Amino acid sequence: MQRRHVAAALAALVLASFASLFIGVGDLTPGDVLDPDAAQARVLWTSRVPRLLAILLAGSAMAVAGLVMMHLTRNRFVSPQTAGTTEWVGLGIVVATLWLGGTSVLGKMAIGMLFALVGNGFFVWLLQRLVLTDIVVVPLVGILLGGVVSAATTFLAYRFDLLQSMDAWVNGDFSGVLAGRYELLWLVLAATVVAYLWADRFSVAGMGESFAVNLGVAYTRVVLVGLAIASIVTAIVVVSVGSIPFLGLVVPNLVTLAMGDNLRRVLPVTALTGAAFVLICDVLARTIRYPYEVPVGMVGGVVGGVLFVWLLLRARRRAL
Amino acid sequence: MIEIESVTKSYGDVRVLDDVSLTIPTGGITSLVGANGAGKSTLLSVAARLVPADGGRVRVDGMDVATAPGPVLARRLGVLRQENAMSVRLTVRELVAFGRFPHSGGRLTAEDHRLVDEAMAWFELGPLADRHLDQLSGGQRQRAYVAMVMCQGTDHVLLDEPLNNLDMRHAVQMMRMLRGMADELGRTVVLVVHDVNVASCYSDRIVAMREGRLVAEGPTAELMTPELLRKVFDVEVEVHELAGRRIGVPWS
Numbered sequence: 001m002q003r004r005h006v007a008a009a010l011a012a013l014v015l016a017s018f019a020s021l022f023i024g025v026g027d028l029t030p031g032d033v034l035d036p037d038a039a040q041a042r043v044l045w046t047s048r049v050p051r052l053l054a055i056l057l058a059g060s061a062m063a064v065a066g067l068v069m070m071h072l073t074r075n076r077f078v079s080p081q082t083a084g085t086t087e088w089v090g091l092g093i094v095v096a097t098l099w100l101g102g103t104s105v106l107g108k109m110a111i112g113m114l115f116a117l118v119g120n121g122f123f124v125w126l127l128q129r130l131v132l133t134d135i136v137v138v139p140l141v142g143i144l145l146g147g148v149v150s151a152a153t154t155f156l157a158y159r160f161d162l163l164q165s166m167d168a169w170v171n172g173d174f175s176g177v178l179a180g181r182y183e184l185l186w187l188v189l190a191a192t193v194v195a196y197l198w199a200d201r202f203s204v205a206g207m208g209e210s211f212a213v214n215l216g217v218a219y220t221r222v223v224l225v226g227l228a229i230a231s232i233v234t235a236i237v238v239v240s241v242g243s244i245p246f247l248g249l250v251v252p253n254l255v256t257l258a259m260g261d262n263l264r265r266v267l268p269v270t271a272l273t274g275a276a277f278v279l280i281c282d283v284l285a286r287t288i289r290y291p292y293e294v295p296v297g298m299v300g301g302v303v304g305g306v307l308f309v310w311l312l313l314r315a316r317r318r319a320l
Numbered sequence: 321m322i323e324i325e326s327v328t329k330s331y332g333d334v335r336v337l338d339d340v341s342l343t344i345p346t347g348g349i350t351s352l353v354g355a356n357g358a359g360k361s362t363l364l365s366v367a368a369r370l371v372p373a374d375g376g377r378v379r380v381d382g383m384d385v386a387t388a389p390g391p392v393l394a395r396r397l398g399v400l401r402q403e404n405a406m407s408v409r410l411t412v413r414e415l416v417a418f419g420r421f422p423h424s425g426g427r428l429t430a431e432d433h434r435l436v437d438e439a440m441a442w443f444e445l446g447p448l449a450d451r452h453l454d455q456l457s458g459g460q461r462q463r464a465y466v467a468m469v470m471c472q473g474t475d476h477v478l479l480d481e482p483l484n485n486l487d488m489r490h491a492v493q494m495m496r497m498l499r500g501m502a503d504e505l506g507r508t509v510v511l512v513v514h515d516v517n518v519a520s521c522y523s524d525r526i527v528a529m530r531e532g533r534l535v536a537e538g539p540t541a542e543l544m545t546p547e548l549l550r551k552v553f554d555v556e557v558e559v560h561e562l563a564g565r566r567i568g569v570p571w572s
Contacts, residue, residue: 074407200426204418206408210370210401215472216394216422260452261409264426 006269013276017056020283021048025291046179054177054185055282056275058237059247061188063274064195064267065230066248067256069120071206071263072226073127076256077139077312079248080116080234084146088112088119089238090169091153098160105184109239116231119149124227136312172242172297174282185240188233192271195229199263202226206261244278244297246304251277253311277303321346322367322476322510327376329362336362337373338532344525346475349502349509351519351540354529355553360512361402361480363529367510368399368478380476394422398474400465402481402512406453412464413449416440419471439471442497458485466494470501477501480512495522516553520544520566528552541566 022028026043028036036044066079073083080086092115096108123142130141157166168176195202204212205222212219237244251274252266259266281299288294322344329337336359344350352360365371367378369385378385380397398419410418416439420432428436440446443463453461462485469477482498483491499522501507513519519526520540527537530552536543544566549557557568 071408076407200418200421203408203410204421207406207418208404210365210399211404211406213370213390214368214394214399214469215418216389216391218390256409260411260414262411262414 006272009269009272009276013272013279016276016279016283017052020052020055020279023283023286024048047177050179050182051174051177051282052279054174054182054241055278057185057188058172058241058244059275059278060271061192061233061274062237062244062247063251063255063270063277064192065233067252067263067267067270068195068202068226069230069248070252070256071202071261072223073124073138074206074208075135075138076253077136077249078142079139079252080230081243081245081248082139082146083123083142084119084149085116085123085231085234086238086243087146087149087153088115089235090166091115091149091156092235093169093239094153094156094160094162094166097162097165098156105239109184109235112235112239113232116235117228119145120227120231124223169238169242170297171295172244172300173293173295174241174285175293175295177241182240184236188236191229191233191236195226196264196267198222198225199267203261203263206263242295242297244281244304245301246308247274247277247300250304250307250311254307321381322508323379324363324367325376325378327363327366327373327378329359329366329371329374336532337366339376340529340532340534341376342527342534342537344508344510344527346508347502347506348524349498349511349522350525350527351511351513351523352527352529353513353516353519353552354535356514357531358529358552359532360529364399364478364480364510364512365401368397369393370399370401391422394472394474396474397476397478398469398472399478400469400480400482402484404461404465409452409454411450411452412440412445412456412467415453415464416445416468416471419468419473422472435471435473439467442470442500443467444493459487459490462486463490463494466497470497474507476508476510478510481514482511483513483515483518491518498522516544516549516557516568520568544568 022030028040028043032040069078069080069083070076089112092112093108096111100111123145127138157163201217201222204215204217205219209219252270255270255273256266259269281303282296285294285296285299324340324342327337327340340363352363354360362371366373372386385393413436417428417436420428420435424432440449443466445464445467448456448460453464466479466482482494486494495518498509502509523540525538526540526543528535528543528548535552536548544559546557546559549568555570557570560567560569
């Protein structure tokens with residue numbers, strides 16, 4: 001994929017982003033942007049623009065988090081959604097709400113991050129101790145782990161009457177994004193930038209420990225930093241807008257399939273594609289039952305699920 | 321120069337390296353030979369700080385490999401293990417370019433690009449430069465890995481079974497390349513080789529191991545004797561002089 005392809009994709013994303021501003025129940029057309037009345041300006045600046053920014057930030061960061069996790073575990077099917085990371089964040093949110101008085105968003109995020117870190121660390125620790133040769137078994141272990149954690153979360157939520165609010169992070173949804181309620185999402189941009197600065201280190205770590213040591217890269221430190229980035233991004237996104245299934249899994253896979261695994265080259269494209277994926281899913285979510293909305297997590301689940309099955313079949317075929 | 325001092329290493333109850341002391345002088349090719357499980361690969365891995373020793377220490381150019389900073393050591397010593405199952409899809413050029421990582425940290429200079437091209441030319445990888453590793457044969461991939469280590473530009477190059485997967489032509493070519501690296505570029509090359517005749521034909525020094533211990537070390541000609549080979553490999557070997565080379569023939 002050449003530079004001009006990337007430029008074309010970027011241009012398409014910008015155009016689509018702009019167009020998405022005019023999809024919604026409130027009456028707003030491109031012409032109104034130049035000269036909006038008070039109501040239109042309010043729709044634009046408190047709802048549409050924040051929503052678009054949230055989509056782009058969450059989409060790009062989650063895709064990059066998936067890319068990093070995939071490299072560090074050396075398995076294409078490991079992502080925040082298949083390693084149990086999102087489920088750990090969910091457990092963290094419930095624990096924060098119940099016992100730590102963490103009703104503030106920031107408190108939930110902090111506890112969510114902590115749980116995600118522990119969960120990711122545990123997953124990697126487990127992988128290093130299990131002898132797993134099959135590429136598909138590794139994410140299955142993660143999904144299993146996520147299932148157990150999510151069962152514990154559901155149990156707690158059921159006991160303490162939190163099932164209603166649980167839906168908020170299980171099902172990603174941008175309809176609640178308003179100015180003043182999404183700004184913490186900007187933190188994921190910082191995490192993505194750090195991931196880009198360390199792209200070469202993640203590439204080297206992905207080659208395996210002995211290659212990394214040979215090239216003078218502190219393997220363990222790089223793995224820890226990568227897991228921290230993935231945990232932080234996942235926690236922020238899940239607390240802010242909820243989980244978008246398959247995003248961190250399907251997008252990095254599609255991009256690396258086309259472009260190879262050199263992270264410095266692939267990471268920016270992954271970020272763009274992740275943003276585009278979520279934007280498309282959200283526009284679908286807004287238009288399928290217009291004027292009502294379905295959660296973007298649901299659309300992402302369907303679109304991503306189909307792509308995931310395709311990837312799995314492809315991996316099987318290549319392995320034979 | 322690589323100084324190995326009383327290195328021991330055990331895996332569980334099995335002692336793989338038992339008080340090994342050895343000095344590998346600067347320059348030339350040194351081959352580690354021995355039967356399966358003699359500890360050659362483990363010794364190489366310990367020397368290259370890929371595996372920590374239980375006791376003793378290894379110094380490269382006077383630096384203790386266990387404590388020297390990783391990036392500093394990565395500019396002095398390059399290593400390639402025997403098993404290199406790599407799931408990462410990189411092109412040959414990208415892989416070889418990562419050999420420059422210890423020097424340029426990913427931002428390649430013009431000089432780095434020149435060295436990458438040079439390393440690929442050495443191993444005849446030019447036509448494969450833009451192919452992904454998973455599209456190559458085992459032998460082509462092996463050449464790409466060795467080219468990466470060469471591109472690292474280290475004074476010490478440690479290779480575990482570099483002839484893995486190579487057919488006859490490429491095996492000979494690889495050994496010539498390694499000879500060239502030693503003779504023309506002045507690198508110190510240390511190999512683990514299972515074929516004693518490859519060691520005999522291409523190396524300056526041989527280090528013979530058995531059951532985790534050093535049996536003998538010295539100039540190749542002195543070590544290629546029926547007595548020593550029997551001691552190391554536990555099989556009768558005739559040694560014949562052929563075109564100025566000593567060839568061991570075990571099938572008698």
